Amino acid sequence: MRQVLTIALCLVFAVGFAGCDSNGGGEGPTAEVRFMHASPGAGDVSVVVGGETILSGVSFSGNIVSPTVSDYEEISVGTDTEIEVQDASGAPVLSTTAGAANLEEDNQYTIIVAGTPSAESAPRAIALRDQFRDDLGDSQIGLRLVHGAAMPGAVDIYLNAPGTDLTQQDLITEDFQFGEDFPGEFAGQFAPQALSDNGSVLVVTPAGQTTRVLELPVGTGSEGSLEVQPGMHLTGVAIDAPGSDNQPAGALIHIDAPGM
Numbered sequence: 001m002r003q004v005l006t007i008a009l010c011l012v013f014a015v016g017f018a019g020c021d022s023n024g025g026g027e028g029p030t031a032e033v034r035f036m037h038a039s040p041g042a043g044d045v046s047v048v049v050g051g052e053t054i055l056s057g058v059s060f061s062g063n064i065v066s067p068t069v070s071d072y073e074e075i076s077v078g079t080d081t082e083i084e085v086q087d088a089s090g091a092p093v094l095s096t097t098a099g100a101a102n103l104e105e106d107n108q109y110t111i112i113v114a115g116t117p118s119a120e121s122a123p124r125a126i127a128l129r130d131q132f133r134d135d136l137g138d139s140q141i142g143l144r145l146v147h148g149a150a151m152p153g154a155v156d157i158y159l160n161a162p163g164t165d166l167t168q169q170d171l172i173t174e175d176f177q178f179g180e181d182f183p184g185e186f187a188g189q190f191a192p193q194a195l196s197d198n199g200s201v202l203v204v205t206p207a208g209q210t211t212r213v214l215e216l217p218v219g220t221g222s223e224g225s226l227e228v229q230p231g232m233h234l235t236g237v238a239i240d241a242p243g244s245d246n247q248p249a250g251a252l253i254h255i256d257a258p259g260m
Helices: none
Strands: 030-038 045-049 054-056 074-077 082-087 090-095 108-114 124-129 140-146 156-159 173-176 190-196 198-205 214-218 233-240 249-258
Touching: 030 054, 030 249, 045 074, 054 074, 082 190, 090 124, 108 233, 124 140
Parallel strands: 030 108, 140 233
Antiparallel strands: 030 074, 045 054, 045 082, 082 090, 108 124, 140 190, 156 173, 156 198, 198 214, 233 249
């Protein structure tokens, strides 16, 4: 099992990026790509593809119910097509290519701007292929997790019924490191996860420990719970805390509801 996530998890519905300037399409093979701003220390950013600005003035939002996720944009996926994220001054925050991100023609992707600018590290682009499952059971959701927090240590993650003893519960994933994704059989795959009849709780602990650093009710309808129905797809991304050396602010979870 590939390992995943870091010390906390923020769950979020998608909201469109502001300032769409160009479709970035051009000639040749294309794919549909959306961007998640998961780097709280990067400030407002723009996305430039092949020299064309396709998104501008994009602000980070760490709100549990409103992450910053753009609409899909059609972009060229020629191997050497450069994809650059720039800060408000136009300086590069990160740069990659369609080839390095493994973007393929006619597919959909989410590119996550992860990590925080610092003397020790720079944000990186984590590309996930958006392939939604059509084989989920009546009580199942699709779940994928991404470790997008560069500074904290690894974590373990559980999804279980309320009140479950973690020592008696199987992990979803363990010892998750920065830049990794779960389930990881291909980047962006969703794993089926069952919700219990009375709701479930997403639990995050430091790797190898049972101390709960995050508990989030999922699908229960109770106050503070994340409203999730079977058939939905969740993307959870750990995020760094601005100015912190060892604690993440939480995470972003984007919810897709294909066919609903």
